[in-house]
Amino acid sequence: MRKSLAALAVVGGLALLAATQAAVAHAAPAAVSEVKVAWAEPGKVKISWTEAAGIANDVYLEVSGQQAQRIGTTTAGGANELVVPVAALKPSHDAASTARILVADPSTAGARSASFDRYVQGETPMLPGMVRGVMQWQFEADPATDTTPNDPLDSTAPAKITPRLTRVKAGTAAQCENVSLPATTERYGKVPAQNGAYSVDLVLANEWGESKLTTVRARTAAVAFSTPATGIYGAKVTMTGSIALSKLKNPAAGDCTLTPDTADLVQHTMALHGRNSATSAWYSIGSSWTDAKGNYKFVITNTGAREYRPILVESFVGHGAVIYQTIGATKAIRATPQVLDARFLDSDIALGQQPNATVTVAPYGSHQVALQFKNSSGQWQGLMYRTLANGTAQSGPFAFNRAGTHQFRWWVAASISAQGLPVDAGYTHPFTLTVR
The missing domain is CATH 2.60.40.730 (SOR catalytic domain)
Incomplete structure (x- = not known):
């Protein structure tokens, strides 16, 4: 009987221990939950979560398509939050790049925040x-x-x-x-x-x-x-x-x-x-x-x-x-002036014939021209003035009884073009008259 009572006492003790351990297990720290992100101030983000106090946590940045990177750690005695600069969240020029925050501790699988972008337009x-x-x-x-x-x-x-x-x-x-x-x-x-x-x-x-x-x-x-x-x-x-x-x-x-x-x-x-x-x-x-x-x-x-x-x-x-x-x-x-024509109508005449010189210049005005010839001293000597009609004039027949070949030219007075701009006075090219 005593042995039976002793056995019962052992069994009862084991049952009490199991009940105590179950109570302790039930009171173990809860897993991380409710991970949130919010702006703490311009340029800084606050990460917070729910979890029993007294647990150290690692905080990670998870970017789609990349390996998670730890961005901070909290101590067992610290609050369940972490404030980080935006640079820690790796702002991106890719609008499709999304990220989440993972908060983990040694005894749980951790929890994650809602997804968010970190987009700022690039180049x-x-x-x-x-x-x-x-x-x-x-x-x-x-x-x-x-x-x-x-x-x-x-x-x-x-x-x-x-x-x-x-x-x-x-x-x-x-x-x-x-x-x-x-x-x-x-x-x-x-x-x-x-x-x-x-x-x-x-x-x-x-x-x-x-x-x-x-x-x-x-x-x-x-x-x-x-x-x-x-x-x-x-x-x-x-x-x-x-x-x-x-x-x-x-x-x-x-x-x-x-x-x-x-x-x-x-x-x-x-x-x-x-x-x-x-x-x-x-x-x-x-x-x-x-x-x-x-x-x-x-x-x-x-x-x-x-x-x-x-x-x-x-x-x-x-x-x-x-x-x-x-x-x-x-x-x-x-x-x-632009010289369009300057010559004798007949540049080879007999002594006693009267030559006739013509000239056409542009602008086609009604300004004066003067017929000149080069004398035996090599100087240009004026013979007569004429007035242009639509840019053209002739000397008309005139007496010139000097045998040989002689140079002539027309002097053209200054004028105003059809565009109202001045054109300087000038000379035509020399042309010749041969008197036989």
Whole structure:
């Protein structure tokens, strides 16, 4: 009986131990749950979770398609939360890239937050322009699609774009100066005209930080221009020149030395302007383009004395660069009469016959001409004046009783062209008369 009572006591003790262990197991720390992410302040994210106190936790960033990376650890005595900078969550230019937070401890499999994106737009092509020295920029709407709509880290604040300008500091030759222009929530804006070459970064910022969308560099230019001093009225005149571009050498590294830019000399538009006098208004005459070496030319018809100037048209030139409008030196080109005909109707006559000289010149005016011949002393000697009719005149028969071959020419008075431009006085080519 005693043995039976003893056996019962042992069995009862085992049952009590098992019950105690079950109670202890039931009271073991609960698994991690309710992992949440929220903005703690601009640039920082708060990660929090539910779990019994007294457990150390490892916090991981899980990015789709990548191995999880630990971004922090909490101590057993710490709160069930972790605040990390946005950089720890690896902001991405890929809108389709999603992430979750995994919170784990040694005794559980851990728990995960809802998925969220970390998208900030990356490098974006853009065609800037120049209007009267003002650089104009505009980006198309971001085509990215939100793959985690209404995730806990989405923000309603619009992204802002800040133009960050680097230019030569006033009073220095090559020292850089950095200026941030006002930020805008629009996807377009302007950079005011500057005094010289510069570089501007267009930087977008949203809740996930900053991203340089593009860089635009403004070039300065010099325009060389060469013309003849005069040309024949109605004939072609060729004007030539070249452009030389300059840029800041390396503004990103703080070097704002002005240096030649030979990479983008081709296909710049050159405009040719003219004016009738030094006090009259300029007007457009034609256009041309530069070749790969920056050379250009204009070929025009000479319509009378006029002043000319070449203009490098301000433009976007590719490779993220714009160019200021640049005006070359003013050059004057005069005009001389165009000789269409100057001769004797019969250039070989007998002594005693009367020759008859004719002349036709342009402009076809009614100004005077004078017939001249070269005397025995080699000097030109005037014989008679005539008045042109529609650009033509004849001497009429006149007595000339000198045997031999003699040179003649017509002097043509100054005139005004049909375009209202002056044409200088001039001479025809010499022509001969033979008297036998």
